[in-house]
Amino acid sequence: MTLAPFGRRLAPLVENRRIGAYQLLIVDDPDGPRDPQPGQFYMLATEERWGAGEGERPYLPRAFSFARAREGRLWFLLEDIGPGTHRLAQVGEGENLWITGPLGIGFDEPAGRPLLVGGGIGAAPLLCLQDQLGPETKVLLGFRSADHAEAANLFAGEPQIATDDGSVGKHALVTELLREELDLRPPTSGLRPTVYSCGPPPMLEAVRALASERGVAAQLALESGMACGFGACFGCVVPTKDGYVRLCVDGPVLDAADLVPGGVGH
């Protein structure tokens, strides 16, 4: 686990680029750790106009996995789904973001043959994981449409793609690609895979169930609403076999074997 420097810091935005349905933000973070762990996250806010308007209450910072860390720069891939992500998507190059992080616990050092499985914006933390593991690492990605699937071009090699509407790749859910891959190389074949996955809760629940059915290890990067990001508010708790844990400090990456069936999408 890489520890965050104390407090928040200002990071200038050096690039804000559209990648299909998503927005890629690249910030300069010369004072932050160079080696955040894939799966860790940062709390982001804009320096200016972070709130509903003049005289109104400001927003809380929002949580984002880093998608890439290179030469003192951090990449974030955003889906504009609400007021906070909308404002962040509009930040101009040269403007500043407030960043805190890296926070939480990311993916473990890989044991076995890594298999990366992402759904939608959940592709973000798998990008830096592939950077770490090497370009030959197998990646399966599922998206709503071809527009969303443009994010796959950020990966090395040729990730296998599934889309909900069949506009690119296989007309299927990404869990179907995972099932096929596990059929090809069952754990008994000696090439024991470990699944690393991030995506929407129903997808992660399906990955958890499939990994459990096939006896395959899986690490899942979960999401929940995060108000503080450092363990103080208990707003991010998720159920595990050992009781509730705070996703921001005990996760966001959890071992699938520790999760209760149906608990991922609680």
Ligand SMILES: Cc1cc2nc3c(=O)[nH]c(=O)nc-3n(C[C@H](O)[C@H](O)[C@H](O)COP(=O)(O)OP(=O)(O)OC[C@H]3O[C@@H](n4cnc5c(N)ncnc54)[C@H](O)[C@@H]3O)c2cc1C
């Ligand atoms: C550890 C972590 C990593 C994340 N990484 C990324 C990332 O790399 N890229 C990215 O685009 N987003 C990521 N998110 C999600 C991101 O934090 C939310 O999309 C953002 O907070 C939404 O803020 P908003 O003001 O735009 O929308 P809001 O108005 O806050 O939310 C819009 C809608 O989305 C729901 N929602 C908001 N946040 C979450 C959440 N965390 N889980 C489930 N539903 C939610 C709300 O209930 C509401 O229905 C991550 C979240 C976590 C916890």
Ligand code: FES
């Ligand atoms: S976000 Fe506040 S305790 Fe996790």
